[in-house]
Amino acid sequence: MSRTIAVTGATGFIGTMLTKHLVTAGWHVKALTRPHSAHRLPASAGLEPVSGSLQDSASLDCLLQGADAVVHCAGAVRGVTAADFNAVNVEGVKQLVRVALAQSPRPRFLSLSSLAARAPQLSHYASSKHLGEEALAGMAGDMEWVAFRPPAVYGPGDREMLPLFQWMGRGIAPVLGETGARVSLLYVEDLCAAVLRWLDAGQCRSGIYELNDTRAGGYSWDEIIAVVSALRDRRIIRVPLPAALLRSLAAMNATTARLIGYAPMLTPGKVRELRHPDWVADNTALTAAIGWQPGFSLQEGLQRTMGWGGPGRGA
Numbered sequence: 001m002s003r004t005i006a007v008t009g010a011t012g013f014i015g016t017m018l019t020k021h022l023v024t025a026g027w028h029v030k031a032l033t034r035p036h037s038a039h040r041l042p043a044s045a046g047l048e049p050v051s052g053s054l055q056d057s058a059s060l061d062c063l064l065q066g067a068d069a070v071v072h073c074a075g076a077v078r079g080v081t082a083a084d085f086n087a088v089n090v091e092g093v094k095q096l097v098r099v100a101l102a103q104s105p106r107p108r109f110l111s112l113s114s115l116a117a118r119a120p121q122l123s124h125y126a127s128s129k130h131l132g133e134e135a136l137a138g139m140a141g142d143m144e145w146v147a148f149r150p151p152a153v154y155g156p157g158d159r160e161m162l163p164l165f166q167w168m169g170r171g172i173a174p175v176l177g178e179t180g181a182r183v184s185l186l187y188v189e190d191l192c193a194a195v196l197r198w199l200d201a202g203q204c205r206s207g208i209y210e211l212n213d214t215r216a217g218g219y220s221w222d223e224i225i226a227v228v229s230a231l232r233d234r235r236i237i238r239v240p241l242p243a244a245l246l247r248s249l250a251a252m253n254a255t256t257a258r259l260i261g262y263a264p265m266l267t268p269g270k271v272r273e274l275r276h277p278d279w280v281a282d283n284t285a286l287t288a289a290i291g292w293q294p295g296f297s298l299q300e301g302l303q304r305t306m307g308w309g310g311p312g313r314g315a
């Protein structure tokens with residue numbers, strides 16, 4: 001009999017790739033789908049759309065019925081105010097946990113948090129991810145739960161990191177962070193592999209786990225640029241973007257977004273995240289708990305994502 005899993009955020013960047021991997025691995029996937037994005041869910045045997053949203057507990061009950069596990073990938077990654085983020089990243093977690101606790105038997109619960117949760121003072125996004133973790137830990141009781149804290153994730157369909165890599169591939173590297181800053185990165189297929197490993201590992205100690213790729217200690221901006229430069233076999237010009245310029249652009253962006261009501265990526269909080277000196281994650285606890293190890297370096301992840309590094313290929 002196939003095992004059943006409930007997934008939220010299946011129409012997003014990470015959720016799309018995760019759902020594909022789960023179906024391939026033989027899971028029956030029930031995917032929470034908002035009506036306006038239903039067209040983004042591929043028709044596939046083994047994938048069952050459940051129409052609804054995190055704000056609609058009846059749809060969440062339908063989603064979780066019969067599920068052995070739930071993987072909560074839905075999240076707000078763009079916004080201006082604390083309310084924009086908290087409505088999804090805090091209240092959404094609470095709602096889903098409440099419904100999970102009402103199931104019998106209870107599903108195992110994996111929530112995609114973020115490494116940003118480690119520095120909640122930086123932005124409304126970071127704070128909301130931190131509060132979401134606290135809500136999960138505080139409410140779960142004896143339900144098995146984990147919160148994964150990925151660093152910046154990249155791969156096909158990503159709208160944040162890929163534009164930056166594309167600029168670098170064309171020979172220009174906007175440098176957004178401080179000199180000396182270090183960041184961990186994670187190729188999306190490694191994240192999916194970690195989720196599948198957690199599912200297959202059976203019991204895992206409840207708690208918060210960081211993830212990163214094969215490079216312990218992360219990357220400096222210069223090291224990232226060097227990887228792209230080697231893959232593209234070209235010189236890349238560094239264009240440091242001063243913090244003051246980024247802050248002004250972000251302030252203008254946030255004001256415009258408030259006036260015309262859209263959810264921007266570059267906000268004052270995002271600039272503080274970008275300028276933070278330490279986004280280095282550490283896999284040790286997760287590897288000890290479930291035996292997962294990342295399989296891709298940045299070079300390999302970019303080769304697979306962009307088609308770089310082979311003759312006559314490239315974006």
Ligand SMILES: NC(=O)c1ccc[n+]([C@@H]2O[C@H](COP(=O)([O-])OP(=O)(O)OC[C@H]3O[C@@H](n4cnc5c(N)ncnc54)[C@H](OP(=O)(O)O)[C@@H]3O)[C@@H](O)[C@H]2O)c1
Binds near residue numbers: 015033073113114115
């Ligand atoms: N991408 C990264 O680098 C990264 C790094 C660390 C952590 N994370 C976390 O990973 C998760 C997924 O990120 P992503 O990059 O895949 O984001 P994404 O592409 O923006 O996808 C977000 C998903 O959440 C869904 N969603 C948003 N609000 C919802 C609501 N009220 N009810 C139901 N579904 C809702 C969206 O549905 P629609 O399609 O209907 O809008 C979409 O499927 C987020 O929690 C994020 O914080 C991401």
